[in-house]
Amino acid sequence: MAEVTPTGRATGVTVVGLDAAGAPPHPALAPVLAAAGLVVGAARHLASAPVPAGADTVTLGPLAPAVRRLTDAVAAGVPAVVLASGDPGLFGIVRRLRAAGLPLRVVPAVSSVAAAFARAGLPWDGAAVVTAHGRDPRAALNACRALPLVAVLTAPGAGAAELGAGLVGWSRRLLVAEHLGAAAERVREVTAEQAAAETWADPHVLLSIGDVATADTAPADTARDRVAPGGMRVDNQPAAAPAGGWALPESRYAHRDSMITKSEVRALVVARLRPRLGRLIWDVGAGSGSVGIECASLGAAVLAVERDTGSAAAIRANAAAHAVDVRLVIGRAPEALTGLPEPDAVFVGGGGVDVLAAVAARRPERVVLTLAALDRVAPAVGLLRTAGYTVEGCQLSAARLADLPGGSIRLAATNPVVVLTGERQ
Structure with missing residues (x-):
């Protein structure tokens, strides 16, 4: 923090925001400027502020020279003022000045946002x-x-x-x-x-x-628990992990003929895709859309590709029920992939070698796919390696608890699945 002398003069750097909304300057601006020995700001800010005649000024261009002058002023005990736009702590100059170790007092104004x-x-x-x-x-x-x-x-x-x-x-x-x-x-x-x-x-x-639907018919712990009318999350975390978790049971999704990635497999697939705010993920052969929807719930942008119109309807219903926005492209891959924006990661849940080849040709950072047929594993690994990916894989088989007559419990096996992950070298 900027130190204050017994006379009330700041001996560090005071960063003052000039109101982006056009309101008059903050009342603190005039006294700190009157006491300043150095004033730093863009040309338009220096021209609009009452800079005292005896103060040195630095017009911002490259930041490094201004930081050096500010550092020298602090060392010499010369009060310095930096003029900025709006709230300089919001993606503004405060971060850079703090990184330089300068003692700061910040007087924000209304930000442009x-x-x-x-x-x-x-x-x-x-x-x-x-x-x-x-x-x-x-x-x-x-x-x-x-x-x-x-x-x-x-x-x-x-x-x-x-x-x-x-x-x-x-x-x-x-x-x-x-x-x-x-x-x-x-x-x-x-x-x-x-x-x-x-x-x-x-x-x-x-x-x-x-426009994100609030889905009045959503199951408990999904849309109703996370989204208020108008699309705002009630937990004040617009891109945080969903309160209801992920790798949800298949019963939480509409699906056709059990065409859905099982929750145990989905947990690993979503982890391998690394969804977060700022990434775009393709869900190719989306089926119920469960993988893409859970990636969207974790903040990623998602584009689902599905050829079957019945499954497409289920994807729309599931996305609405979980209060996420998934862009749906109805068409057969690989042709449907043409012209789509470049992905950061792709899940291939359906299609043959030609689909995988088309995905690899787009060079996403990561490609994740699931295979039930063992004879398709080696060609898929070979294709990804030839395309410049390092490949790791595992076989997942889960057994779920199931009740037996008389109160006993047995293990009911799910179908084993091979999960392959290709990471671009």
């Missing part, structure tokens, strides 16, 4: 806030694909146009907030296709809004 939700008249206590600035934007895109309410701090080349293009095929409303707090402020609601076709001012905030 809070301002965007306010302009739209929307609550955002159930929203996930992510950034596409300075990092791979696919994680932010997949968060929008997975969750019903996401705010994205954008960057040039990773804004509403690019994210909109990646959300085509997902049921999303997009609100784009440009020039917040300025005379040119504009907040528009558009479709993903419209967002992709337009040019947007930088920086802007994107709100991605989905």
